[in-house]
Amino acid sequence: MESKSETRELLHDIESKTAGLRSAAKILRECPPKEKKELICLMKQSAQDILKYLTNLEKEINS
């Protein structure tokens, strides 16, 4: 039961983070250099979170 709820939460987090990443990618082109750097930094952090969630999801599925 616990595991099912964890999986659902992980899926939500992945959906949420990828949606954010997609929206950020769309505005990246028109950002001035300083904002671009800041945005890239946040996007990298999001990408790392996605990787972490995917690894956890993989573990959930395999367990």
Added chain:
Amino acid sequence: MKNLKFLVVEDEKLAQKVMAKHLEEYVVDFAETKEAALHKLQAADYDICFFDLMLGKKDNCSGLKLIPPAVSKGAYVVVMSSLDSEEIVNKAYESGCHDFYVKGNEEANISAVLARYQQKNASANAVTVFSEQFITDDPQTRSDILEVLKYARSSLPILILGQSGTGKTCLARLIHEHSGRAGQFIDINCSAYNQELLEAEIFGYKKGAFTGAYENRRGKLLEADKGTLFLDEIGAMSPDMQTKLLKAIEEKSFYPVGSDKKERSEFRVISATLEDLQKLLTEEKLRFDFFQRIHGFTIALKPLSQRKSDIFPLISAFTRTSKKLSFEKHARTLLLNHTWPGNIRELKRFIDVAAAGDGMITQDTVLRHTAQAMKTERQSDGFLAQEQYDCALAKGLNGAMEKFAYEVIKRSLLQHAGKKVKTLKELKISKRMLYSTLRKFEGKKDGIKI
């Protein structure tokens, strides 16, 4: 309409950044938690609130709990989520939200939300627009203005055409007021400056950039940041200047005169001209690429002579806070038949002068004014008015001459209170010509009613 104020409740830093970018021309507050959001809702009023559904780890849709307090304060509430199950969407609407979207395509989502918000407020706005902000009873003008206001919230450039005094600046200001943009409305009349001064005015300059530049000065582009830049009489701008401005419009950045530091400004452009656009393009006074960039939506304001139903509503508006005027019957007819070459500006001047007198508008008062106005029109526009030329193109020269003869006879009859003998003598025409002209245009022998 006031500038829009937003509250965005979002726990993700990246999503906050994206929202900030899409709403950069507005006033936006951010909160990351439910508690912080409730505090902000208590402390301030917001026009539109965006609530993320899930705030933090293991959250149980706490964004929903923010809906009732926001709605009770009159805000338009939007829920955004990566979850879009029927159950969640229903819960959001049951809690009172106005809009719901799935995260991932913020640009389209936000612009759709703004359009729906605008639509919700449109009917309420229309009443005040035409009775207070742009006074008109003319159905065509009302419809054109409502159409252009649909684009007020977008960044689409707008081009306003119309004779001098038809209300171009007033309309530009109205569009800005409906844009919800946080910045100011900045206007500049391009014909009031020579090209060097115009460049300095628009782009600003650095101290020492040229003789007389004793200090740094912000230009109109920077003053219009997050607001609207209204360029009046664009036909007076040189092609070189148009090239420079085109670059600034496209890149939203520019260099002030004498500076090597790039400035950024998020401005929206509204332009206006009283000149014939086609002629400006043919004579290469208006660059085609510049024209393409500034005419996202084009609206042409009719001269006052073509919206006579506006004359008395405008007079009422002009005298709202001053002395009320009394009009004789013939004076009313003359005012309605005058061509108002100076349009609303001329009407305003006439009312100012009239209000300074005894408040009684007689036939003589109007005749004195109209005679002066027609004299001025003749001096400024030459013998052939644009309207006459257009008529000749539409009806052929003979048709236009007949129409011209009719208009002259009609005005003469009005000025002589319908006394045909005086008109015949004044215009040196035969009775046959007078009656045949009146019959042709009015279909009756006795001529016009005064």
